[in-house]
Amino acid sequence: MGTNHHDLTRRRLLASGATVSAATIAGCIGGNGEGNGNGNGNGNGADDGNGGAGDGQATLEFTQELERDEDFDPIHSNDAYSTQVFKLVFDGLYTWDEGLGLEPQLAVDMPDVERDGTRYLYEIHDGVEFHNGEEMTAEDVAHSFMAFQEEESVNEAQYDMIDSAEVVDDYQVQVDLDHPFGPWELQTMAIYVVPASERETEEDREEFNTNPIGSGPFVWSDFAHNEYVTLERNDDYWGEPMPNLEEITFVDNVDPASRISEIRAGDTDAIADVxxxxxxxxxxxxxxxxxISESPSYMHLTFNCRDDAPTGDADVRRGICHAFSMTDFVESRLENVADPLSAPIPPITNEQWEFPLDDWHEEYYPDYDPDQAQELLDGAVDDDWSPRILAPGDHRGDLAERIVTRLHELGYDGAEAVTLEFGPLLDQTVYNEDPSPDDFQAYLLGWTGGPDPDAYLYNLYHESQEGINQAHFYEGSADFHDNIAAARESADFDERYDLYEDVMIEMLEELPSLPAYSFRNTMASRDYVQDMQAHPMTQQNPRIVSGYSNVSIE
Structure with a gap:
């Protein structure tokens, strides 16, 4: 669930995330559940007079792999699939380059930093207009920074270090933090800027959520709940480049086989998730x-660590993890689209940190050893032990079935894999503040973070996030939660590295959660769709227009 993620959807709300903050920082990643979307929508598919039919109109239909939560206000949305839509309506103070680096968008340059890394001064471009014709000013930027706290957003934890955001003049904003915050310049300041005048009352915000007004390259055009969203090009867009596409319609189709049939038949122009x-x-x-692109996604098997659950015993968790081979599952079931993990951060995140993941995998990661699994479980659980492992109905549901099959082979015939739609799954796990062992003993979810470990370790494992982004109830060592908090409140790289190293090694030893795999971002398009590229951040796909790409119809 930033997106949690993790794309987390906003049914209680993260997710995750990312998952996610709505600023595409983190979010919970949903799966291909049993939703009712059919992917047909009301848009212009390739057989409806699109560029694929030869009439030259620059319109595109994009089929998403999961139903959106239909939350299009960046302050409150924590759903990766709604973000894929509204990222075209809003501009960010900063935006992502081809990878996980930030570059200025509404900001003129990188910020001036003062007061030992707790004061940031931002200058924004003048002459930028929202779609309602009002000029964007520093007041809107300040509002966008503070609204997470003032409106008690589900994303508040990602911005609660902000003490104030003050207008210096029409085009300058000063943001003061309570303490240094390590991820700030890596990802947190990449907020979407919303118009303060359109969000003054709760009634305004409810309207804004499904009729958003931004300054981005596309304007909200047409919307049918759980059917389609159509955006039209903003011909008065202030930035560059101007989009080649005149219109884009988002639909969804949660059935993978049907999505593949659609793209093969030309019934849609592009699909997500091959x-x-x-x-x-x-x-x-x-x-x-x-x-295809590598991504900062993090799939995990997380256990109910409460004292009244059998999985509250670390040996039971270890026994389950030794009962199956995660490596074999990834290589046999997901070889084209996923990479196995060795720690609770994905490889693309580790590129900037260089933790010794290969060494950790060899020393700590549980390998397939059914004899050791049996030894650990014997006496620790009853013979009629009946653990429930909950998962979305996609590859994670397949993994749950694989684990349960191996537990059956060890004689625990009551073990059960339960696949649920994403919303009910979150309600029974992440948002369940007092779960019983009968509710679940493990669950499989995902989270999309970014270039900083904080996006994963704080959102998914710090005790403050119980009932918000996670439900493992892991007490940990005396320093476990303090180390996670201390690492986010430091701007010293070496200090943060040491703190995170201790946290992640403890997780691999005690296994409140088993890192599973990082799912790559995949898309497919008809060959008349030009310059379509997969971005590492799920929420950024499809990247319709950017400094390095501009999708068009041949």
Whole structure:
């Protein structure tokens, strides 16, 4: 669930995340559940007079892999799939480059930093207009920073270090933090800027959530709840480049086989999430292009660590983890679309940190050892032990079935894999503040973070996030939660590195959560769709227009 993620959806709300803050920082990642979306929507598909039919109109239909939560206000949304839509309506103070680096968008440059890393001064471009014709000023930027706290957003924890955001003049903002915050310049300051005048009352904000007004390259055009969203090009856009596309419609289709059939038949222009089993065939398909990128996604098997749950015993958790092979599952089931993990951060995040993940995998990561699993579980659980492992109905549901099959082989016939739609799954796990062992003993979810470990370790494992982004109830060592908090309140890289190293090694030893795999971002498009590229951040796909790409219809 930033997005948690983790794309977290905003049913209680994260997610995750990211997941996510709505600023595409973190969020809970949902799965391909049993939703009712059929991917048809009301947009212009390739057979409806799109560029694929040869009439030259620059319109595109994009089929998402999960139903949106239909939350389009960046302050409150924590759903990656709603973010994929509204990121085109809003501009960010900063935006992502081709990878996980930030570059100025509404900001003129990187900020001036004062007061030992607790004061940031931002200058924004003048002459930027919102879609309602009002000029964007520093007041809107200050409002966008403070609204997370003032409106008690589900994303508040990602911004609660902000003490104040003050207007210096029409185009300068001063942001003061309560303490240094390590992830600030890496990702937190990449907020979407919303117009303060459109969000003054709760009634205004309710209207804004499904009729958003930004300053971005596309304008909200048409919307049918749980069916489609259509955006039109903002021909008065202040920035560069101007989008090539005149219109884009987002629909969804949660059935992977149906999505693949649609893109093959030309019934949609582009789809998200190419299943592993279809990847090679679709790559070889005439008329179809496949796009893939590494991502900061983090799939995890997380345990109910409460004292009244059998999985509150670390040996039971270890026994489950030794009962199956995560490596074999990833290599046999997800070889084209995922990378196995060794720690609770994905490899792309570790590029800037260089933790010794390979060494940790060899020393700490539980390998497949059914004899050791049996030894650990014997006496620790009853013979009629019946653990429930909850998961979305996608690859994580397949993994839950794999784990349960291995537990059956050890004689625990009551073990059960339960797949649920994303909302009910979050209600029974992440938002369940007092779960019983019968509710679940483990769950499988995902989170999209970014370039800083804080996005994962704080949101998913700090005690303050119980009932918000996680439900493992892991007490940990005396320093576990303090170290997570201390690392986010420091701007010293070496100090943060040491704190995170202790936290992650403890997690691998005690296993409140088993890192599973990092899911790559995949898309497919008809070959008349030009310059479509997969971005590492799930929430940024499809990257319709940016400094390095500009999608068009041939």
């Amino acid at each position: 299943p592993n089993d279809d990847f090679d065939d679709l790559e070889a398909e005439d008329g179809v292009d496949v796009h």
